[in-house]
Amino acid sequence: xxxxxxxxxxxxxxxxxxxxxxxxxxxxxxxxxxxxxxxxxxxxxxxxxxxxxxxxxxxxxxxxxxxxxxxxxxxxxx
Amino acid sequence: xxxxxxxxxxxxxxxxxxxxxxxxxxxxxxxxxxxxxxxxxxxxxxxxxxxxxxxxxxxxxxxxxxxxxxxxxxxxxxxxxxxxxxxxxxxxxxxxxxxxxxxxxxxxxxxxxxxxxxxxxxxxxxxxxxxxxxxxxxxxxxxxxxxxxxxxxxxxxxxxxxxxxxxxxxxxxxxxxxxxxxxxxxxxxxxxxxxxxxxxxxxxxxxxxxxxxxxxxxxxxxxxxxxxxxxxxxxxxxxxxxxxxxxxxxxxxxxxxxxxxxxxxxxxxxxxxxxxxxxxxxxxxxxxxxxxxxxxxxxxxxxxxxxxxxxxxxxxxxxxxxxxxxxxxxxxxxxxxxxxxxxxxxxxxxxxxxxxxxxxxxxxxxxxxxxxxxxxxxxxxxxxxxxxxxxxxxxxxxxxxxxxxxxxxxxxxxxxxxxxxxxxxxxxxxxxxxxxxxxxxxxxxxxxxxxxxxxxxxxxxxxxxxxxxxxxxxxxxxxxxxxxxxxxxxxxxxxxxxxxxxxxxxxxxxxxxxxxxxxxxxxxxxxxxxxxxxxxxxxxxxxxxxxxxxxxxxxxxxxxxxxxxxxxxxxxxxx
Numbered sequence: 001x002x003x004x005x006x007x008x009x010x011x012x013x014x015x016x017x018x019x020x021x022x023x024x025x026x027x028x029x030x031x032x033x034x035x036x037x038x039x040x041x042x043x044x045x046x047x048x049x050x051x052x053x054x055x056x057x058x059x060x061x062x063x064x065x066x067x068x069x070x071x072x073x074x075x076x077x078x
Numbered sequence: 079x080x081x082x083x084x085x086x087x088x089x090x091x092x093x094x095x096x097x098x099x100x101x102x103x104x105x106x107x108x109x110x111x112x113x114x115x116x117x118x119x120x121x122x123x124x125x126x127x128x129x130x131x132x133x134x135x136x137x138x139x140x141x142x143x144x145x146x147x148x149x150x151x152x153x154x155x156x157x158x159x160x161x162x163x164x165x166x167x168x169x170x171x172x173x174x175x176x177x178x179x180x181x182x183x184x185x186x187x188x189x190x191x192x193x194x195x196x197x198x199x200x201x202x203x204x205x206x207x208x209x210x211x212x213x214x215x216x217x218x219x220x221x222x223x224x225x226x227x228x229x230x231x232x233x234x235x236x237x238x239x240x241x242x243x244x245x246x247x248x249x250x251x252x253x254x255x256x257x258x259x260x261x262x263x264x265x266x267x268x269x270x271x272x273x274x275x276x277x278x279x280x281x282x283x284x285x286x287x288x289x290x291x292x293x294x295x296x297x298x299x300x301x302x303x304x305x306x307x308x309x310x311x312x313x314x315x316x317x318x319x320x321x322x323x324x325x326x327x328x329x330x331x332x333x334x335x336x337x338x339x340x341x342x343x344x345x346x347x348x349x350x351x352x353x354x355x356x357x358x359x360x361x362x363x364x365x366x367x368x369x370x371x372x373x374x375x376x377x378x379x380x381x382x383x384x385x386x387x388x389x390x391x392x393x394x395x396x397x398x399x400x401x402x403x404x405x406x407x408x409x410x411x412x413x414x415x416x417x418x419x420x421x422x423x424x425x426x427x428x429x430x431x432x433x434x435x436x437x438x439x440x441x442x443x444x445x446x447x448x449x450x451x452x453x454x455x456x457x458x459x460x461x462x463x464x465x466x467x468x469x470x471x472x473x474x475x476x477x478x479x480x481x482x483x484x485x486x487x488x489x490x491x492x493x494x495x496x497x498x499x500x501x502x503x504x505x506x507x508x509x510x511x512x513x514x515x516x517x518x519x520x521x522x523x524x525x526x527x528x529x530x531x532x533x534x535x536x537x538x539x540x541x542x543x544x545x546x547x548x549x550x551x552x553x554x555x556x557x558x559x560x561x562x563x564x565x566x567x568x569x570x571x572x573x574x575x576x577x578x579x580x581x582x583x584x585x586x587x588x589x590x591x592x593x594x595x596x597x598x599x600x601x602x603x604x605x606x607x608x609x610x611x612x613x614x615x616x617x618x619x620x621x622x623x624x625x626x627x628x629x630x631x632x633x634x635x636x637x638x639x640x641x642x643x644x645x646x647x648x649x650x651x652x653x
Contacts, residue, residue, distance in 0.1 A: 011285075025142075029503065031251045032139030034175045039255075045285045051403040052412065052502050054284045059172045061284070063399045065411055065501030 006053055006064070006072040009043045015074035016040050022071045034058055035072070080163050082130045083122065083238065086150060086183065087167035088176050089136030090507050092195045094118070095225040095516070096167055097133035100235070106520050108389035109510050110416065111136055112434040117149070124238060138175075140182045154188065163241045165234070167193045170200035170207060170222070171508070173266055177258045180216065181249070189243040190218050193234055197222040199510075204269035211265040217244050226513050276509050283396045284506060293400050296393060304380045308459065311376035320356060320372050328354050328363060344544050348593075357463075358593040360547075366540040369460070369589045370533055375525075377459035381423055382524045383517075390512035390520075394419065395504060402502050408488025409443045409495065410435070411502040417444055421452040424528070425617040428452065429624055438625075439497030445625055446491065446633040449613040450640055451484040453584075456532065460588035461605045468598050479606050479648070483640060531616065532583070539579060539586040547575075566642070567607065568649040569600050580608045582615055603648050611641040 009015060017039045020030060030036065034057045044054040044061065053069040055062055064072075083100075085093045089111030098105055101120025107113055118133040137147045154164070166183055168176040173194075183190045194207060213220045219237045223230030249257065282288040328346060332354065335342040346354060347361030356368035388394060394416050402412030414435060421428025425448055432444045453461070453476075465472045546552050552575055556563075560571040576590035587608050591601065613621065622630045 028139065028141040028251075031255075032141065032178055033503075033505070034178070034255075036251065036255060044281070045289075047286045047289070047400060048403050051286075052399050054399060054506065058174045060175050061280075061506040063284075063395070063402075063412075063502060063504050063506055065402060065406075065503065068501045068503055 001078070002076045004074055004076055006043065006055070006069040006074055007046070007066060009074055009076055011043055011045050013076055013078075014040065014042045015076040017072060018075045019073040020071060021073075022068070026068065026071070030072075033062060034060065035062070041074070079127065079161060080124060080129050080238065081161040082132060082157055082163075084154060084162060084164045085131065085133045085167055086154075086164050086179070087136060088138055088169065088172075088179060089505065091136070091167050091169040091176065092225050093133055093136065093167050096165070096193060096195060096223070096231070096234075097131060099225050099228055099231045101131050104519055104523055105133070106523060107516065108386075108394075108520075109392040109507050109512075110389065110395045111505055111507075112413075112416070112431070113389075115430050115433040117153070122235070124235070129238075137179065139179055140186060154186070159187065159189065159243055162189065163238055164188045164190045165193050165238075166190050167195050170194045170196050171203050171205055173205070173207060174258055174262050177261060178254060181246075181254050181257060184216065184218070184244070184246040185248045187243050187245055189241045191234075191237060191241045192216065192218060192220040193230075194220060194222040195225055197230070198224045198227070204271045206267045206269070208265045208267070212261070215261050215265060217246070226516060280506075280509055283393075283509075284399060286400075289396065289400050293393075293397055296388070300384050300388060304377070304384050305462075307380035307383065308377040308462075311379060312372060316372035316376055320368060325354060325356075331363075340548065343548055344541070347544070350593075357589075360540065360544060360589075360593060362537060362540055362544070365589055365592075366537050366586075369585055370536050373463045374456045374459045374532075374585050375528075377455050377462070378423075378525060378528050379521070381455045382521050385419065385423060386517050386520045386524075387512060388419075390510060390517060392507045392509050395506050398502065398504060399506065406499075407492065408447070408485065409492030409499050410440055410488075411499065413502060413504055414440065414444050418448060418452060421448040422455065422458075423524070424454045424456075425449055425452060425613055426620045429617065429620050432624070436500045437498055439495050440499050442625060442629050442633075443488070443491045443495060445621055445629075446636060447484060447488055449617050449621060449633060450487065450610050450637050451480050453480065453609040454614075457584040457588065457609060460585045461609075464588055464591065464601055465598075465605065472598060472602050475602065476605055476609065479644070480609060483610060483644060487636070487640060532585075535583050535615075536586050539582050540589075542582075543575065543579060543586075543590065562642075566649065567603055567645040569604055570594060570596070573600075573604055576604060577607060577611060580611055580614070581618075584608055584614050599652050602652065603645060606648060607641055607645050610644060611637060613637075 017037050020027060042056040044056055046053050050066050052063050052065050085097055087093050094105045094107040094114050097118060100122050103120035105118050114133060114135050120131045121128045122131050134150045137150050140151055142148060164183055166180050209220050209222060219240055221230055221234045221237055223234055283292050332346050345361050345363045347359030347364050350358050354364055356364055359365055398412035398415050401415050405412055405414055417428045417431035420431050428448045429445045432441045435441050435444055461476060556571045556574045559574045563569050563574050564571050572594055576587045579590050580587035591604055
């Protein structure tokens with residue numbers, strides 16, 4: 001169990017969302033797409049060093065820009 | 079009395095396909111979020127009365143956030159609750175995520191019914207949903223449909239009259255997801271499937287290395303296919319029709335009109351070496367139809383066929399992800415690649431699609447870059463027709479120059495335009511096998527749109543030019559611009575006619591260059607100038623409508639500056 005940001009997580013790793021920072025607008029948007037505290041996600045990939053992150057949430061694949069991905073703290077399952 | 083039926087749902091669940099099925103109005107649908115940027119309206123007969131059907135842009139929630147959400151909420155609040163029905167369209171393969179919006183709709187006391195779309199696809203994915211259980215848990219009618227084939231639509235229409243609003247307590251975001259978890263538990267059953275080839279490809283396409291390889295391969299293939307189909311349509315169909323069937327008719331008509339008459343000048347144009355030359359005669363019956371039907375239309379067909387395929391398979395959002403990093407340098411994010419690709423067909427839908435970008439800054443940058451650096455397919459087809467006979471270096475050279483302008487201007491805009499650029503946050507749809515019927519319908523809609531908008535303008539453009547040339551009215555004008563045109567750009571002063579015509583339509587403008595006997599260098603420079611200088615009238619209008627006068631004015635100034643700098647630089651650099 002390790003606390004990392006979504007960008008630091010390894011590819012194909014699973015984890016649970018611990019915390020999300022950012023404004024209310026972003027929080028609401030995340031919430032409506034199924035990204036919220038306690039939710040389990042799988043990181044699929046990461047494009048480049050400062051690139052976007054693809055994650056699997058439920059049955060959807062979502063892509064988050066590097067900046068927003070940094071706002072999500074994950075407790076990774078090893 | 080039901081007066082209005084709203085179609086509400088997450089992005090990319092097939093709302094537009096359901097809309098087409100309900101109203102018979104054909105609209106463009108694709109496999110990515112945000113295909114619908116304009117609110118579409120149509121009518122449906124309900125028990126002898128006509129109800130208005132409104133297709134709303136896709137939204138994940140009713141919370142204020144994005145523009146799409148605001149539009150949906152304000153429209154829903156506009157009408158009395160007992161006169162409307164909300165059809166909440168859900169992607170059956172992704173019930174869980176879709177139900178969040180459903181619960182919000184129910185909590186807003188709207189009269190809702192649920193349309194479980196893409197039922198056939200859910201079956202393929204091993205998802206089965208208990209319709210009765212779901213109906214009981216939600217307390218509203220639920221109808222499974224497959225809008226692409228039309229199954230379930232009849233039942234959907236029959237149940238509309240039974241829809242009533244049921245009060246449901248408002249809950250917090252967390253409780254809503256809790257409730258969804260319970261609903262899913264009881265109503266959805268998943269069968270485990272082994273990884274299919276499609277899933278392996280889906281996975282590979284969002285990974286850095288394999289994704290880039292797939293994307294580059296696909297784009298290269300797409301470009302080659304567009305060219306192959308376009309060239310063959312021209313050489314096997316369009317040219318034979320024009321030269322073997324149409325030209326003999328014109329040859330008979332020419333002496334009847336009398337070689338030197340005004341009418342002959344208008345309809346047939348000038349005879350080149352005593353013959354009708356479709357590329358140079360400049361008549362309403364000769365060059366005008368040849369440009370539109372034998373030079374541009376074949377490429378319109380091949381471009382939109384390939385674009386339709388890319389859209390429906392679901393490749394564009396993956397490109398958005400791969401290009402996100404790069405586009406950040408020019409103040410945009412990955413999703414901006416979609417308006418850009420649409421702009422390669424025609425700048426108008428490209429600029430309309432910038433509505434999917436959230437901030438005004440992004441929209442301004444994207445729309446300006448599209449109108450300056452993205453040549454539409456009509457212009458590209460003409461450039462190919464004009465420069466294709468020289469070495470391939472010139473055609474690729476034009477794309478290269480435009481790409482450089484794009485990058486340089488993008489970086490400059492990114493550093494100077496005020497405001498913020500939000501980050502990419504988008505769903506990647508599964509790969510889908512496109513339905514031939516939808517592909518065909520979409521292609522047909524786009525070709526029809528092109529013919530209706532372009533053909534009259536092309537005729538009008540050639541007519542105006544002919545009258546002006548006949549009465550030698552251009553001479554005033556050409557003298558005025560000669561210092562810039564000849565001095566800086568190294569072009570003959572007559573080419574000002576073409577550049578001015580570019581304001582009207584780009585394809586006709588390139589057509590004006592054909593009789594001037596320009597050198598390759600001059601052709602190259604004028605083609606680049608036409609691509610970057612003023613957008614055509616239609617693009618102008620849509621830019622004004624979407625971003626207002628002030629932004630249009632700014633973009634126009636930028637355009638003039640870029641055209642001046644690029645034109646003179648190229649003139650000095652190329653030998």
